[in-house]
Amino acid sequence: MATAAEMDALNLARAPLQPPRRRGLSAPLKRYFGTPLNALITLACLWLMVRLATAAWGWLVTRAVMEGGPEACKGGTGACWPFLAAKLRFMIFGFYPYDEHWRPALALALFLGAIIVSMMPRFWGRGLVWLWIAVPPICGVLMYGGVFGLPVVTTTNWGGLPLSFMLSFVGLALGFPLGVVLALARSSKLPAIQVIAIIFIEVVRGVPLVSILFMASVMLPLFMPDGLTVDKLLRAQVAIIIFAGAYIAETVRGGLQAVPKGQHEAAAALGLGYWLAMRKIILPQALKIVIPPLVNIFIGFFQDTTLVTIIGLLDFLDTVRASLRDPNWQGIAVIEGYVFAALVYAVFSYAMGAYSRFLERRLKTDHERSAPGG
Amino acid sequence: MTRMISKIATLGFLAAVAALAASPASAQATLDTVKKRGKVLCGVSPSSAGYSFADDKGVRKGFDSDVCRAISSAVFGAPDKVEFVPLNTNIRFQALQSGEIDVLSRQTTLTFSRDNSLGLDFGPVVFYDGQGLMVNAKLGVKSASELSQAAICLLPGTTTLQNLEDFFKPRGIKYESVVFEDNNEWRNAFFSGRCDVITSDRSDLASVRAVANDPKQFVILPETISKEPLAPVVRQNDSNWKDIVSWSVNALIAAEEYGITQANVDEKLQSKEPEIQRMLGVSGDLGKMLNLDNKWAYNIIKQNGNYGEFFERNLGESTRLGLTRGPNQLWTKGGLLYSPPFR
Numbered sequence: 001m002a003t004a005a006e007m008d009a010l011n012l013a014r015a016p017l018q019p020p021r022r023r024g025l026s027a028p029l030k031r032y033f034g035t036p037l038n039a040l041i042t043l044a045c046l047w048l049m050v051r052l053a054t055a056a057w058g059w060l061v062t063r064a065v066m067e068g069g070p071e072a073c074k075g076g077t078g079a080c081w082p083f084l085a086a087k088l089r090f091m092i093f094g095f096y097p098y099d100e101h102w103r104p105a106l107a108l109a110l111f112l113g114a115i116i117v118s119m120m121p122r123f124w125g126r127g128l129v130w131l132w133i134a135v136p137p138i139c140g141v142l143m144y145g146g147v148f149g150l151p152v153v154t155t156t157n158w159g160g161l162p163l164s165f166m167l168s169f170v171g172l173a174l175g176f177p178l179g180v181v182l183a184l185a186r187s188s189k190l191p192a193i194q195v196i197a198i199i200f201i202e203v204v205r206g207v208p209l210v211s212i213l214f215m216a217s218v219m220l221p222l223f224m225p226d227g228l229t230v231d232k233l234l235r236a237q238v239a240i241i242i243f244a245g246a247y248i249a250e251t252v253r254g255g256l257q258a259v260p261k262g263q264h265e266a267a268a269a270l271g272l273g274y275w276l277a278m279r280k281i282i283l284p285q286a287l288k289i290v291i292p293p294l295v296n297i298f299i300g301f302f303q304d305t306t307l308v309t310i311i312g313l314l315d316f317l318d319t320v321r322a323s324l325r326d327p328n329w330q331g332i333a334v335i336e337g338y339v340f341a342a343l344v345y346a347v348f349s350y351a352m353g354a355y356s357r358f359l360e361r362r363l364k365t366d367h368e369r370s371a372p373g374g
Numbered sequence: 375m376t377r378m379i380s381k382i383a384t385l386g387f388l389a390a391v392a393a394l395a396a397s398p399a400s401a402q403a404t405l406d407t408v409k410k411r412g413k414v415l416c417g418v419s420p421s422s423a424g425y426s427f428a429d430d431k432g433v434r435k436g437f438d439s440d441v442c443r444a445i446s447s448a449v450f451g452a453p454d455k456v457e458f459v460p461l462n463t464n465i466r467f468q469a470l471q472s473g474e475i476d477v478l479s480r481q482t483t484l485t486f487s488r489d490n491s492l493g494l495d496f497g498p499v500v501f502y503d504g505q506g507l508m509v510n511a512k513l514g515v516k517s518a519s520e521l522s523q524a525a526i527c528l529l530p531g532t533t534t535l536q537n538l539e540d541f542f543k544p545r546g547i548k549y550e551s552v553v554f555e556d557n558n559e560w561r562n563a564f565f566s567g568r569c570d571v572i573t574s575d576r577s578d579l580a581s582v583r584a585v586a587n588d589p590k591q592f593v594i595l596p597e598t599i600s601k602e603p604l605a606p607v608v609r610q611n612d613s614n615w616k617d618i619v620s621w622s623v624n625a626l627i628a629a630e631e632y633g634i635t636q637a638n639v640d641e642k643l644q645s646k647e648p649e650i651q652r653m654l655g656v657s658g659d660l661g662k663m664l665n666l667d668n669k670w671a672y673n674i675i676k677q678n679g680n681y682g683e684f685f686e687r688n689l690g691e692s693t694r695l696g697l698t699r700g701p702n703q704l705w706t707k708g709g710l711l712y713s714p715p716f717r
Contacts, residue, residue, distance in 0.1 A: 070694075074587070075587050086430045087430060089430075089431075089432070090428050090430065090431070090432045093432065094428075094432060095428060095432050095434065095458070096432065097432070098431040098432055098433070154457060156457055156458065156459050156460070157457075214464075214465075217465055218464075218465050218468045221468065221469075221472030221473070221474055222468065222471065222472050224472065232459075232474070309420070309462075310462060310464070311462065311465060312420055312459070312460040312461045312462050312465065313460075314420060314460060318420065318421075319428075321421065322420060322421035322427065322428055323428070324557075324558065325421040325422060325423045325427050325557070326423065326427050326428065326429065326430075327423040327424055327427065327581065327693055327694045327695050328694055330423050330581065330585055330694065331558075331561060331582075331584075331585025331586075332585070334558045334562075
């Protein structure tokens with residue numbers, strides 16, 4: 001009954017269990033097979049993993065349809081890869097004109113390249129500031145066109161991954177300074193500033209992102225003078241920035257409160273003014289403390305941007321869904337699109353999480369557990 | 375003194391009213407705005423099989439999208455001067471009201487209240503639809519009145535549930551509605567037997583059936599429990615623009631009636647029929663009355679085809695949706711499509 005693939009999977013799963021020519025159980029094996037109960041749990045888990053792996057393998061490979069058209073996939077029980085092949089470019093770039101796809105592709109590459117460069121500690125320095133002053137406008141010009149003979153592609157045609165990245169990245173990049181300012185304002189000693197910050201934060205956090213997006217896309221144009229319309233994408237972007245700002249503000253405020261009072265007093269004793277103390281002493285410590293919750297917010301926002309579909313912007317998840325509605329493929333390929341979307345989101349979210357753990361280790365300067373040279 | 379204040383208040387109120395009244399007037403010239411912009415902004419469904427969807431190259435296809443292209447042909451003499459603005463049901467009317475789009479071509483049902491309360495005008499009906507019910511043939515149900523205690527799968531629509539209630543309540547039939555957010559889940563729930571009945575517009579049901587592994591397993595019941603005439607929508611108080619949209623649609627229907635197709639429209643320029651001559655701009659100046667080029671209708675047909683061609687390539691039996699013409703047939707062939715005369 002077991003196919004070759006299943007046997008392979010079994011052997012693979014069992015491989016580490018072969019003791020390396022030694023009598024008795026080695027230490028790691030003891031952990032898994034030390035008691036009858038542990039052995040039972042281990043075997044049950046192994047069995048489950050093998051079952052899952054074989055099922056996935058069967059769907060992904062053995063029973064999958066590798067080539068052909070919609071008809072080849074109809075009634076099949078495996079994955080339908082021709083669907084993904086046919087729709088891949090649409091899923092990634094949406095309604096962006098087909099012949100101009102190199103532009104969002106290049107913009108995406110530039111953007112991801114800039115991110116990777118900024119993640120590497122060896123490049124940390126003034127250069128990065130210039131990089132980030134240059135890259136977003138270049139990406140914008142590439143996408144929009146209108147200069148150097150590039151045809152104009154209006155934002156209604158933007159979609160897919162570039163749109164998802166833009167909304168979440170710009171939202172966070174501009175929401176972050178907004179959040180820091182709001183956090184400082186909320187912990188300010190001046191009542192007026194404090195009250196304004198509290199009202200802003202609580203109002204924005206008190207309503208769901210969906211309703212802010214609705215306000216931006218439905219209500220706002222009705223208040224505008226006749227004939228004047230603000231780009232829908234821009235409105236959604238501003239809504240996301242405001243929303244991100246309010247959430248980041250509260251996280252940063254948590255960090256500010258966690259900085260010991262002694263630090264404030266020490267800064268004051270050195271004669272540092274408010275801004276200098278904040279910039280050099282308090283904020284660096286506060287922000288370091290809040291890296292994990294901030295990354296949490298970042299990952300959440302990267303996924304929350306999919307909500308823009310309700311106001312008719314086609315982000316990556318929605319281009320995947322739109323592909324499923326092509327009458328040629330409708331009802332034939334369903335899971336394939338979602339699996340692809342899940343994979344893309346998982347890769348980027350995992351990368352963010354992994355990088356934040358690296359950053360925490362790197363910036364660790366705690367007095368209790370400081371690594372030498374930390 | 376109080377009189378003075380009330381006078382000022384009245385004046386202020388009048389000024390506000392005047393300003394409000396003036397704003398539609400300034401919207402009067404949608405055609406000018408469109409021409410200046412060089413593009414028609416056309417609101418469509420983000421993705422809806424057969425009506426507005428992306429092909430493999432990300433080009434918008436579908437019946438509603440083709441109506442937008444026809445309007446572009448009429449105004450600019452080229453079908454590609456359209457910018458498609460994807461809109462969901464919940465924001466489509468506001469987008470039109472606020473001037474974000476010039477015309478809404480998005481499977482929108484013409485109803486009394488929409489026509490009279492939203493500050494919008496509807497063009498001619500482009501598709502006659504109606505809510506239907508589909509069941510598994512194994513149930514042996516022949517009519518909706520035979521149903522009882524049925525679980526009914528539906529999508530969260532503005533009127534779908536209301537229509538069910540309006541139909542079943544007076545007949546004293548009990549049912550259980552099961553609402554799905556997602557098209558695929560909704561369809562699969564029905565296929566897997568989670569619901570006895572699936573309901574949506576009949577055109578939708580036909581496409582659901584086309585997707586099934588064995589379409590013969592399912593029957594669409596004869597009752598149409600609601601009327602859903604789908605029509606393009608424009609802002610109120612702009613007669614010229616409304617006429618352009620309306621007569622663009624009429625031209626599509628009339629062209630089919632007179633046997634003018636994308637392929638033979640050039641030959642038809644030689645036609646001796648006065649009606650065809652007037653429509654194609656060979657004689658008369660109908661185009662000028664719309665403030666358009668006299669070749670407007672010729673351009674629509676030459677560049678896009680006639681109504682029948684729209685239907686066949688997007689929804690018809692050669693597509694996977696496989697819809698029959700049904701009521702969307704010319705009046706001369708027993709359908710409801712009827713264009714007023716071109717004279």
